[in-house]
Amino acid sequence: MMDFGHTTYGHNSAERFYSAVRQAQAETVRQELERSSHVEDTDIERAWSVLVPSGEPSVSKSDLVDRLSSYLPHVDSSAVNHLVGGAGSMSLERLTRMLWQDGQPTLPCNMSEEAWKLLDPHGRGSIGLDTLLRMLTTIEGCEKLDPDDMRVIRNLLDLSTDDYVIAERNWAQLGCWTPMLEEVTPAQRKMLAARASAQAAKAAAAANRRPAGGRRSPAPPAAW
Structure with missing residues (x-):
């Protein structure tokens, strides 16, 4: 069998192959990582789906404390009250308004x-x-x-x-x-x-x- 690793043909073929691989990797990187450094509206929706996997339109403050405690053990009712404010519950719509206004992220992060x-x-x-x-x-x-x-x-x-x-x-x-x-x-x-x-x-x-x-x-x- 010809040792392609030691022939000009083999060397050129390998270079073309690796060049194609690098181009494919670069395109993958663009698709996966070329995003804004801001929170996006889709990020908010994904976060809500993790927090509320059953798809409920809203959750009460007490439920929110219970669910957040799985990820943030230090969270208590006072922290949730500060987040939710005077509202009796948190909804995806309310969370989106807090983080995303007029089609733009409210705060960079x-x-x-x-x-x-x-x-x-x-x-x-x-x-x-x-x-x-x-x-x-x-x-x-x-x-x-x-x-x-x-x-x-x-x-x-x-x-x-x-x-x-x-x-x-x-x-x-x-x-x-x-x-x-x-x-x-x-x-x-x-x-x-x-x-x-x-x-x-x-x-x-x-x-x-x-x-x-x-x-x-x-x-x-x-x-x-």
Whole structure:
């Protein structure tokens, strides 16, 4: 078999291949991360769907305390009263009015910093890995984390297999999660590469399961 790695043809082919891969990665980065640094209206809707998964149009102050306490153990009725004000309940419409007015976000924010405040409400500068995992498992599709997920999480946060504490600097190196293409951090590139690999594997598995003419398509011989 010709050793393409040591021929001009093979070298040029490899360069074209890697160039195509880089272009595909760049486009993926644009699609995933080229967003405003402001909270968007869709972010508010997603947050509401996590807080109110049953789809209720509004929740009472007491219910809001109970639901927020799953993510923010320090939240109490006084904090919710300050948030809701004189209203007896919180609704998606009211929350949207607070954060999104006249088609524009009310306040800019750094999503990474705000997320860290949720994880470390008392400002200690570090959290246990279990705190992050508990929050991740409340997100749809992340209810169960397998060993591969854990490896990706540790890789992104620069944690060794013996590390169970996340320092604020570990979190900050991830970036704001809403950068332009040229501002993508190495950690975000790792995340996108892992996601792309997982999606490709799922697509290949689905294609292999798809019946052809009423029969399952045979897998190619191992020699291929």
